[in-house]
Amino acid sequence: MIKIGIIGFGNWGPKLVRNFTENNSCVVKKVADQNKDRLAMLQKIHPAIEGVMLTDEIIKDPGIDAVVIASPLHTHYELAHKALERGKHILIEKPMTSTSEQAMRLIEFAGKKQKVLMVDHTLLYTGAVQKIKELVDNGEIGKLNYFDASRINLGSFQPDVNVLWDLASHDLSILNFLYREKPVGVNATGISHTGNRVENIAYLTLKYQSGFIAHFNCSWSSPVKIRLILIGGDKKMIVFNDLEPTEKIKVHDTGYTYKLNEGKYNIHVDYHKGDIHIPKINLREALNSMTADFMSAIINKTTPVSDFNSGLEVTRILEASQTSIKNNGKEVILQ
């Protein structure tokens, strides 16, 4: 029985506690939060779990095997490093760290300590993303041409990271999961309407050597919630609407072929619009699979789907996006 300590009982914490509780390989021993009301709520729902105010009560507890870090981003690196020092396995909520350098240091340190270091990109565990991965990998979509994500809603403004770190991190993890080529150019623009230089609306474009392009539209200031990803292949195209209760993925037998002819302005394009297919997807709760994957990584030494490389790559791109925003959208070259 793996003993779990969870740091942070905000929005996400209760879901983590519930899912780790339901997992048969582990037991949640302690939860830390600085907010007494949150701890009181914990007590009511989960009377068997100890609530603590100091993170050290978890990190320094020799009876705890694994630490789940669900606190604000700027605390991730330090908490994870301290917990690794004490020999804990680590699960960090996304995004992994504030800088790619921190991410690399943690990866190295976890390797040295031979402990699991995993990042919770929950969406990779959804039936929808798993199904898209399958469609991409089996060649049904063909060569990918673009990835276009919109993730907008009202709230929740973060104090320390902008809307790309908060929201695009989800879509970046999905893109990185589906498509292995690395971007070479990063352009981002955005605006802060709150006077604290934390962008609440931002746009990110990734360019690739192959001609693939990815775009991310993120906002905390939208009156409507949108969770939409379009993926264009040269055989088929996918529309992934995560707000649909069951018909989340539509595979369109849609495309075009073109012929460039002699002379300026001379292109002939043929369009094709065929059937649409809505594959059945597994509706198992993603967090449930994620916790199982963390347990398996600890117990069976398997590599988790959402591993530290995923966490590092997402951080690397977000870091570049921030540089681009500061340089008025100028392209940042990644090697």
Next chain:
Amino acid sequence: MIKIGIIGFGNWGPKLVRNFTENNSCVVKKVADQNKDRLAMLQKIHPAIEGVMLTDEIIKDPGIDAVVIASPLHTHYELAHKALERGKHILIEKPMTSTSEQAMRLIEFAGKKQKVLMVDHTLLYTGAVQKIKELVDNGEIGKLNYFDASRINLGSFQPDVNVLWDLASHDLSILNFLYREKPVGVNATGISHTGNRVENIAYLTLKYQSGFIAHFNCSWSSPVKIRLILIGGDKKMIVFNDLEPTEKIKVHDTGYTYKLNEGKYNIHVDYHKGDIHIPKINLREALNSMTADFMSAIINKTTPVSDFNSGLEVTRILEASQTSIKNNGKEVILQ
């Protein structure tokens, strides 16, 4: 009775012919197209209109008062200039010209000739955009913070202009109609998947002195058609979905207020989600109103809603977007 000559009987031409035919102030005398099949089709539907192959048969016809230019963009300037020389009133399909310099020359020349020079930004005549204009102008939305447009579909690839010239021109005309501040910075990125340097997917961001931001997502390569504009004010927000048959506009009583506190990472944001209002909109065909506006400009010397300044401003921004794309997304400063 104003005598009309229409150049170009492609996709848009038949709609122009029908609408000018239904207008009581004018009669369509000639239509020019190089494609014989198109002229045969004209003959069948409108036996009373003369089909011609050469544009000069319209431009040089002294019996024609006004010329409608619905041919490819790269022909606009020359045709309009020649027709103005012959003393015709001019209606040009959007976008107005290939460069802002051409647009300015035409405006100057039309002024000298005292002829109407109008650009057909049809969407400005829709009941939906008229209603949004009303909501913005009467202060209901408050100070505008952002404008976010998605206009994507499969096709129709243009040979001579990229997807921003083709599609963003619509949204730019709407933005320009609603919001009078001029952008100071233009960033654009895009990709051509057809090897002819004509982008089929592109993204455009406009930045403004005031903190307003506008973004445009355009694609000819999407499996689904989307026509969505979000407009965020500090009082209310508008969602304009032009594919909805009647419920095109939703006015959300949605917003947030924030307070920056002492200390790093210290912001308090309150969210507000109230009622949504779907105003009734006039469903009159936009082209019908546009043709009436052109007639009124000729007969009553009124200033059309979609005038040459609108045409110029849209061209100016598209031109800057093209420069930005060529410079890998680097900001182009507009004065």
Next chain:
Amino acid sequence: MIKIGIIGFGNWGPKLVRNFTENNSCVVKKVADQNKDRLAMLQKIHPAIEGVMLTDEIIKDPGIDAVVIASPLHTHYELAHKALERGKHILIEKPMTSTSEQAMRLIEFAGKKQKVLMVDHTLLYTGAVQKIKELVDNGEIGKLNYFDASRINLGSFQPDVNVLWDLASHDLSILNFLYREKPVGVNATGISHTGNRVENIAYLTLKYQSGFIAHFNCSWSSPVKIRLILIGGDKKMIVFNDLEPTEKIKVHDTGYTYKLNEGKYNIHVDYHKGDIHIPKINLREALNSMTADFMSAIINKTTPVSDFNSGLEVTRILEASQTSIKNNGKEVILQ
């Protein structure tokens, strides 16, 4: 060249005129309407067609080969009969006649006169209904279990026939087209909110020997427009939403199997929800195909898809529904 006379230039008339005009086998010679404004409008759009006020100017015109009857239902029988007497081919707008006896008389008389008698159930010519027919006929859906149609909107109240005659007639023609078994029992209920005993809301159920059931929900008093048909087979189920611009048909690989066990209240049901398929459908205008079918029936003596038997069957069921409504929903037995 078949010469056509059209009686009635109300809502539907202009569409008929346009489609017959575009058909290469015929020419519209005359259109009759008692409303001078409608005739003036005809003149403007179609200057070559003669507008007349009296139906006799069409029926007695020896230069006219075929008469299209698009006038109110209670005039259908008499007009059709008179036109058949004069040797015209007949196309009647749905529903065919006010009674099944009238329908049978017309069928007999047309047979004697050897003239085409066709009823315009336009929906049978839509790509969507054609595709559903194909799916049903090729066995993909399996044995049909039910048909459930909702056809509701605001307006348009008819003075002489209730909402079932107006709206359910469409769905009944589709059902009759797809499914050959005849109903044995008819139940209908409804209400008139206008004090003239013409129901503006009504519900119709058809029962069949085999256990198949069909239901129709019709209203002129709904704030929203709905055009939805569900078809349940024992292999798959179809959802047909005619208001969707392109994704009109969804074929659900959905079903259930059951086992009755010993003892009261002992049934075991297994559910199955698999993929959904959205077949591409032909988007050709239905009226265009309908006019072509009428022409083919006249010229090539083919049997139209929407023939008089379809017209008779629909009338027979509507007649029974009226009897049931008058008897407070009591079942009417059909033989």
Next chain:
Amino acid sequence: MIKIGIIGFGNWGPKLVRNFTENNSCVVKKVADQNKDRLAMLQKIHPAIEGVMLTDEIIKDPGIDAVVIASPLHTHYELAHKALERGKHILIEKPMTSTSEQAMRLIEFAGKKQKVLMVDHTLLYTGAVQKIKELVDNGEIGKLNYFDASRINLGSFQPDVNVLWDLASHDLSILNFLYREKPVGVNATGISHTGNRVENIAYLTLKYQSGFIAHFNCSWSSPVKIRLILIGGDKKMIVFNDLEPTEKIKVHDTGYTYKLNEGKYNIHVDYHKGDIHIPKINLREALNSMTADFMSAIINKTTPVSDFNSGLEVTRILEASQTSIKNNGKEVILQ
């Protein structure tokens, strides 16, 4: 602290347990279920609650104050009666009992015992239904003309009651809550596709002295889930789509006025389509409010929103519907 015993830990049971657990006025002491797997699951999630196999362990436990009956319908009466005998307060899941006579007996017995007898028509506690009630009561909708409910999905076939008892019971409770006139005529038709005379598809119409009409379309055999209620008033109309995450209610400023003129077939109808309003609704979990209402009824002797009269009225109509189905849809007169 009220001590609660819950009978039945099937689909609904876990939600009841969670909500009673979260209520501050009570504690869940025991849960009964015949299925050992269900009890094991209870143990894992709620280690502090005792699981039992026999209902008597709850009913005869003097330490239990209130019994919640979430077992199959045919067990309701007997369990409730026995529990009342022992002086327990009773909450019965809808529908209340198998017959209206049983319902009346329970009501009388609870009165004699001076115990709370409440029926859980959960939907009455949703923010949406509460908002509709408000709109109807404050006169905004005007005089009601019709109520039209569709509640269809795949599953879950019940062994002992047909689809009207299972699904229409929800809509009947809403109708009864909103509209106080009692129906005078009940027509129902339906079909059993499972050979056990339990209808899996059924249609119900209620007629009222005033001209109001209500219709219910219920199915366990639909490939899609629909939860749609239309309510037509003579001022405005409401569309309630319970599957919309937030925009559940649309109030349409839609209607018509009519004038009957002299002569047959002579009615003039004017239509009106104005703005649509989407009121904000309270998104508090309905079960949470329901449990609070039950507690208040016990502690403060308040009358619950979903009281036994609601339970009786729904049962009375369902009973009549069953008679009508058996008589091939013949109207059942209610006094």
